[in-house]
Amino acid sequence: MQYVSNAAFLLTIYSDHLQTLNRRLICDRGELGSEEVRVFAKSQVDYILGENPKATSYLVGYGSRYPQRMHHRGGSIESYGENKGFIRCTQGYDNWFHRKGPNPNVIVGALIGGPNEKDEFSDDRKNFMQTEAYTYNTASLVGVLAKLHGLEDDGVFNSPLTASR
Template sequence: MDELLWAALWIYKATENVEYLKYVVEKGTSFGGTTWAMTEFSWDVKYVGVQIIASMLLLEEKHKEHKQVLEQYRSKAEHYICACLNKNNSTNLRRTPGGLLYTRQWNNMQYVSASTFLLTVYSDHLKTSNQTLECHGGTLGPDDILSFAKSQVDYILGSNPMATSYLVGYGPTYPKRVHHRGASMESYRESKGFIGCTQGYDNWYGKRDPNPHTLVGALVGGPDSEDGFEDDRGNYVQTEACTYNSAPLIGVFARLHELEGGEKSSTISLLSSS
């Protein structure tokens, strides 16, 4: 159901065909968009993304006729933002002792990067609309939200109890044994012999040596709930690299680059023009 709402909302943004917006409005309750208060955003659970984009539509006069339903979407979006910053009465996202958002053991960084992107987008949304967010635990301004998003990026890049970057190729210390077949086997330039699945597993998977290739820009699964991390190729729960881990960080990096005096590239404008 979340995929249908997600698809309809993006098609509406691309085409401005109001039939797709009506679909999101009319199906909000039956499909869970206005009723599910979530604490996860991922490739498999997209409700929060729908809720945040729907809430941003409230800024435009042409959407006033759907204000009541869009406000319901916004309520659920704000529940998620408050949960990330530990400002709900009960339902909040877990954190490791070192401060990293923690959803589950296997490849937790996918949830961290996705959350960080949404926090960055919503921070810009609040700043653009000159609003604050009222949570049960207090008021959050756009700078509060962006500051927390930055803390997650800092953790990813090395400000953590393990003093390691989880973005491969960044910093003096980062995972050297990424669970990635292409990176963990020697180049064709070095060995032109055929390597089948069995040979790859027998000859390379179990090696303790660092990968012969650095998978620059890959974001691995990351630490456990106590900030522990083992750089082992067989430890796929922590060392597997996925495109949906690193993809959400691009917009976050662009926003933080702007804050450091780089070329203006607001994430909310990127999202609005997508």
């Protein structure tokens, strides 16, 4: 999702640029206006949030179906509220990393790596390429969501956050 979230963010910025200059994007197959660029950016966010072949949200904690075995130490170890014992450095790995069950802590709002180029996704803690979250994925998605929310407030179109949950 790194490339999807970053591209969607850049598209929202570029659509504003096109609108400000009253210009169109010229492509080999035709021209696109700022609104069409925004709609495409929104379609990418919709994919991230679950409008995809797996019907899975790749934003942890969003929707009814999202990854349960995120590759994340804080997500995969027991909560301090449940186990107040001291946790040594390797103990977190040794005791919790290889568990089959879902993470005991949901890292709400974390955008994970997502599916491979064939839209295949394996929700497995050991599969760090697909289940690890990175701040540079999530940060750009926050920017896109903020823009889409602003467009919703302006009545342009529905934000993915309020369209369906």
